[in-house]
Amino acid sequence: MTTTISNPRKLQRQFIAHVEGATATHVITSPMSLELNITLANWQSVSEGEFTFYNLAESTRQDIYQDWNDQAEAIGGYRRMKLWAGYLSWVPESRQPLPAESNVGYYPLIFDGLIRKAYNTRQGPNWMTTILPWDGGFEMNQSQVSNTFPKGQTFIQRVNYLAAQLQGISVGYVDQSLGNSSQYSKYVSRGVSYVGSPWDYLRTMAYAIGSDIYIQFGKLYMLPKNKTLPSAVLPQFASLSTINGDSGLLNTPTKQKFYVSFDMIFEPRLFVGQSITLNSEDKENNGTYTLAGVNHRGIISDGASGDLITTPSLWYGGPTGGTL
Numbered sequence: 001m002t003t004t005i006s007n008p009r010k011l012q013r014q015f016i017a018h019v020e021g022a023t024a025t026h027v028i029t030s031p032m033s034l035e036l037n038i039t040l041a042n043w044q045s046v047s048e049g050e051f052t053f054y055n056l057a058e059s060t061r062q063d064i065y066q067d068w069n070d071q072a073e074a075i076g077g078y079r080r081m082k083l084w085a086g087y088l089s090w091v092p093e094s095r096q097p098l099p100a101e102s103n104v105g106y107y108p109l110i111f112d113g114l115i116r117k118a119y120n121t122r123q124g125p126n127w128m129t130t131i132l133p134w135d136g137g138f139e140m141n142q143s144q145v146s147n148t149f150p151k152g153q154t155f156i157q158r159v160n161y162l163a164a165q166l167q168g169i170s171v172g173y174v175d176q177s178l179g180n181s182s183q184y185s186k187y188v189s190r191g192v193s194y195v196g197s198p199w200d201y202l203r204t205m206a207y208a209i210g211s212d213i214y215i216q217f218g219k220l221y222m223l224p225k226n227k228t229l230p231s232a233v234l235p236q237f238a239s240l241s242t243i244n245g246d247s248g249l250l251n252t253p254t255k256q257k258f259y260v261s262f263d264m265i266f267e268p269r270l271f272v273g274q275s276i277t278l279n280s281e282d283k284e285n286n287g288t289y290t291l292a293g294v295n296h297r298g299i300i301s302d303g304a305s306g307d308l309i310t311t312p313s314l315w316y317g318g319p320t321g322g323t324l
Helices: 058-064 068-073 100-106 137-142 155-164 176-180 182-189 198-208
Strands: 013-020 025-029 034-041 047-054 080-087 109-123 126-135 145-149 170-174 192-196 211-216 219-224 254-256 259-261 275-278 287-300 308-315
Touching: 013 100, 013 287, 025 058, 025 100, 034 109, 047 080, 047 109, 047 211, 058 126, 080 126, 109 137, 126 137, 137 198, 145 155, 155 170, 155 176, 155 198, 176 219, 192 198, 198 211, 198 219, 275 308
Parallel strands: 170 219
Antiparallel strands: 013 025, 013 080, 034 047, 034 287, 047 126, 080 109, 109 126, 145 192, 211 219, 254 259, 259 308, 275 287, 287 308
């Protein structure tokens, strides 16, 4: 996607959601109304979302409903939700008369996760369907490993094996230079047994060498602090590399220990781990950073007014490393 937002304040927001219910996958799109709050973060945390759809058909609401205690008992196991969103101007005018679901390829994927619970409430004349999914949470909590690594097996080999034990998760990128860490070299000279959660072992290893490890859209990423993902690894939609007033910056960036954060107009073309250059009027915070987290919150609706704000968090360095 190469379209540039010259003035995002004038663009019409759109979304396309695929929500698995008990018996069918439901495609929900604009012009339906959707409130959302998504947090994508990288430091050993789970990405979570809260999505509220307005006035779905009764049969759709009933099929989507999911009790927390019945998560794995649904037909086909855990149910998945995916959400794409962007601006209508990103779709060629020749295709804009078509139904929104036919243009999913023009919008970035901004969430992909398994549903923890979904429920319906009524507020005045409106039925509200709220869905609470997370990305990687079930896989982190329920995957198990029981294996002995012989001495001399490399750090990267151990990481790849443990990552493979995370059910439903594939490897997006593991930086090969992590195997050169002096903090870990003494441990590969002897054998070791791992019994328990592969995610717990992976994040212990990551902390020991001062690296980031996280799951995004069902893939695992692990890279050194202060290092960004290679461009070849980034999805096609991650096309925004510079943030300034023209691209939607709304307020003065603020520092929070080792992070710089700020609000901007809804920007779905961001991927945790990518390189971001910040150019604001407060030159003290300008520079090139690693995108460490993203929050999207607000409403997408043709019939109700409301803001949709993106808050990126940028990592700008600091002490790293711990003990195994």
